[in-house]
Amino acid sequence: MITLGVESTAHTFGISLIKDSQILCNLKNVFTTEQGGLIPNEVAGHHNKIKEELLEKALQETNLKITDINIIGVSTAPGLAPCLLVGLAFTKKLSKELNIPLIPVNHCIAHLEIGKSFTKATDPILLYASGANTQIIAYEGKKYRIFGETLDLGIGNFIDTIARGFNLGFPGGPKIEELAKKSKNYITLPYNVKGMDISLSGIQTNIISKINKEKIEDLCYSLQETVFAMLVEITERAMAHCNKNELILGGGVACNKRLQEMCLEMCRERNAKLFLLENQYLVDNAAMIAITAEKMFKVKKIYKEIDIYPKQRTDQVEIFW
Numbered sequence: 377m378i379t380l381g382v383e384s385t386a387h388t389f390g391i392s393l394i395k396d397s398q399i400l401c402n403l404k405n406v407f408t409t410e411q412g413g414l415i416p417n418e419v420a421g422h423h424n425k426i427k428e429e430l431l432e433k434a435l436q437e438t439n440l441k442i443t444d445i446n447i448i449g450v451s452t453a454p455g456l457a458p459c460l461l462v463g464l465a466f467t468k469k470l471s472k473e474l475n476i477p478l479i480p481v482n483h484c485i486a487h488l489e490i491g492k493s494f495t496k497a498t499d500p501i502l503l504y505a506s507g508a509n510t511q512i513i514a515y516e517g518k519k520y521r522i523f524g525e526t527l528d529l530g531i532g533n534f535i536d537t538i539a540r541g542f543n544l545g546f547p548g549g550p551k552i553e554e555l556a557k558k559s560k561n562y563i564t565l566p567y568n569v570k571g572m573d574i575s576l577s578g579i580q581t582n583i584i585s586k587i588n589k590e591k592i593e594d595l596c597y598s599l600q601e602t603v604f605a606m607l608v609e610i611t612e613r614a615m616a617h618c619n620k621n622e623l624i625l626g627g628g629v630a631c632n633k634r635l636q637e638m639c640l641e642m643c644r645e646r647n648a649k650l651f652l653l654e655n656q657y658l659v660d661n662a663a664m665i666a667i668t669a670e671k672m673f674k675v676k677k678i679y680k681e682i683d684i685y686p687k688q689r690t691d692q693v694e695i696f697w
Contacts, residue, residue, distance in 0.1 A: 378440065379673075380431075380448045380470070381666025384463030385455025385483045386507055387414060387547070389423040390662030391434045393445075397493065397670060400438040402656060402663040403430055409546045413536055420458035427466050445474060449669020452480040453688035454508070460684040468682070479669035480682045483660070484509055484690040485520055487626035489671060490664035495651035497622045503611045503639065504690075506627030506660070507532030510574070510607070512614040513690055520690050523617065524572035524610040531603065532629050534576040538599060541584050542592055552596045553632050559597035563590055567602055572613060574606045604635045608642050621648040628659040671697045 383390035383404070390404040407414070407422040435442060450467040452460060471478035488502045501523075502513040510531040512524035529537075532549060539548020566582055568575040579602065583595055615623065623643055629635065636652060643650040657663060675697040 377446045377670070378444050379666045379670045380445045381662040381664070381669060382448065382450045382463050382467050383483070383660055383662040383665050384423050384459050384466075385451045385660060386459055387419055388660040389426060389430065389462070390660065390665070391430045392662035392666045393434050393438050393440060394663065394666045394670065397667065399663050399666075400440075401434050402661055403434050403437075404661060405430055406547075411540075411543060411545050413540055413546050414456075416456040416458045419456065420462050423459060423462040427462065442470075443474065445476060447477045447479060447669060447673050449479040449481050449665045449672075451483045451486070451665050452682065453482050453685035455483060455684075455686055457684060457686045460686060464682070464684055477673060477677060478679065478682055479672050480679055481665045481668045481672070482688060482690065482693045483665075484511070484513075485693055485695070486664035486668040488513060488520060488624065489668040490657055491624035491626055491651065491653060493667050494653055494657065495624065497624055497649070497651045499620060500622035500624045500651065501611065501615050501618065501620050502624050502626055503607060503630065504626045505531045505607060505629035505635070507536070509627065511690060512572070512611055514614065514618050514620060515695065516618070518695055519693065520695060522689070522691050523614040524574075527570065527573050527575045529576040529580065531576065531607070532627070534580055534603070535599070535629065537580060538583055541587050547628070549629060549632065552599065553634065555593050556596040556600045556634065559591070559593035561591075561594045561597065562601060563594050563598040565598055565602045567606060569606050569609055572610055574610060576603065579603065600632070600634050604632070604638050607635065608638045611639070612642050612646065615646065615648060621646065622651065623648060624651045625653075626658060630658045631655045
């Protein structure tokens with residue numbers, strides 16, 4: 377069975393083709409800027425411009441014809457509405473032309489599903505750290521429950537906002553990570569853990585107020601040390617609460633080597649296991665959409681009235697597969 381996966385929740389437009397859970401290709405084209413951030417309609421314009429070209433490239437790389445595709449999976453939640461609509465319109469058209477099923481996939485859940493598929497984890501906690509999402513997730517009672525999360529800003533959006541203050545452009549995470557490597561000088565920042573949750577808006581205001589007063593490398597280093605420690609604290613608390621000894625990282629921020637190091641150290645102290653995917657499967661990607669769609673299709677063949685749900689939460693989706 378050949379599955380086409382399409383990802384378009386935010387800055388990334390992705391195309392993946394898989395055959396019986398084996399990835400044949402995983403392509404993406406990412407909207408970037410030299411200065412400033414994400415303007416949803418501009419990003420949607422980017423996706424519209426490159427969608428056909430990326431699909432054609434995927435077919436060429438895999439030596440497949442469009443008629444070889446058996447089902448299509450598309451990210452329908454959560455995300456930026458203009459971007460989600462590009463993916464939905466594109467896949468609805470293909471589904472109708474090819475007369476094949478279209479499967480709606482929750483982007484957050486897809487991050488966890490690809491982690492479980494590509495590792496030996498059986499019942500893990502997921503630290504999901506991306507642009508708009510910062511959640512500690514575990515399976516319980518036929519749903520992926522959120523045991524901790526951000527109360528205001530997603531960790532990726534927080535980092536990108538700081539990067540804009542430094543005139544680093546978008547995405548800012550990789551640039552801040554590189555600058556942080558050049559410093560070991562810790563500047564005290566607010567540490568905002570509230571039970572199982574974190575808050576980032578106060579830290580953001582504090583760092584921005586220090587621009588032009590402190591060295592950028594010191595601020596980047598201090599940012600990572602503070603905020604990643606907050607993430608690791610609530611992740612460890614969730615692992616203890618749920619009595620789980622497996623951790624999977626997901627989301628673009630999970631590519632950060634310092635965050636990975638801190639999670640590994642915490643897992644070693646708890647005698648737990650950390651499972652890491654390749655970066656291409658941590659960032660937004662279409663392979664995770666295809667993998668999840670395939671799992672869903674094997675249990676439920678037909679999905680009616682498919683729409684986008686920009687604000688759908690992870691724990692609103694019933695896990696029936």
